[in-house]
Amino acid sequence: MSQDRSCGECTMCCIDLSIDSPELKKHTGVECDYCIEKIGCSIYSKRPAECSNWFCLWMVKDVFGDEWRPDRSGILLNFMGDKSGIPDSYNTQDVIDIRIIHTNGLLNSLRFLDFVCNFIDGGVPLFVSVSGGPGYLASKVFLNDGMASAVQSRDIEKVTKELHKAIQAAIDHPKKRVELGGE
Numbered sequence: 739m740s741q742d743r744s745c746g747e748c749t750m751c752c753i754d755l756s757i758d759s760p761e762l763k764k765h766t767g768v769e770c771d772y773c774i775e776k777i778g779c780s781i782y783s784k785r786p787a788e789c790s791n792w793f794c795l796w797m798v799k800d801v802f803g804d805e806w807r808p809d810r811s812g813i814l815l816n817f818m819g820d821k822s823g824i825p826d827s828y829n830t831q832d833v834i835d836i837r838i839i840h841t842n843g844l845l846n847s848l849r850f851l852d853f854v855c856n857f858i859d860g861g862v863p864l865f866v867s868v869s870g871g872p873g874y875l876a877s878k879v880f881l882n883d884g885m886a887s888a889v890q891s892r893d894i895e896k897v898t899k900e901l902h903k904a905i906q907a908a909i910d911h912p913k914k915r916v917e918l919g920g921e
């Protein structure tokens with residue numbers, strides 16, 4: 739983890755993630771009962787391992803400046819544990835999920851489009867995902883193959899168009915309910 743980083747006013751993962759541990763069950767898209775707006779976790783030292791072991795990429799990679807903090811950027815980046823849906827030709831060591839939280843941040847910025855292009859150029863598997871709403875799995879769409887030609891052209895209009903097409907496909911995807919243990 740980056741030495742200089744702290745979550746500050748961001749509490750995005752305490753809303754976005756589902757927690758299914760013996761101590762705490764919480765659906766995705768629902769703010770955790772222990773979360774204090776703009777302050778963070780009220781049970782920080784006793785939070786479940788699922789919380790303490792999880793960090794977004796902004797917390798661990800200095801390459802993402804302050805403007806990338808998820809509440810500011812509207813983009814929650816994380817390494818994906820689930821490697822399904824990736825063609826065999828890709829190295830699945832570092833798979834990144836780009837969760838779109840809101841559209842008032844970096845989504846349409848050159849900085850964000852550059853990040854997408856550079857990572858696709860570098861062969862890093864990228865997914866874009868949108869929340870499925872409270873209690874429903876986020877839908878994700880694999881970006882690399884669909885965006886390859888736009889990225890190669892470095893035509894920013896084409897890149898933007900393909901990215902928004904993928905986001906729309908994730909929005910339109912049928913949503914699946916998450917069952918937490920004991921439900």
Ligand code: SF4
Binds near residue numbers: 745749750793794814
């Ligand atoms: S999304 Fe990242 S910065 Fe925001 S609260 Fe979670 S770990 Fe901290």
Ligand code: SF4
Binds near residue numbers: 757771774778781
């Ligand atoms: S227990 Fe704390 S860290 Fe975990 S989701 Fe709730 S508020 Fe966030």
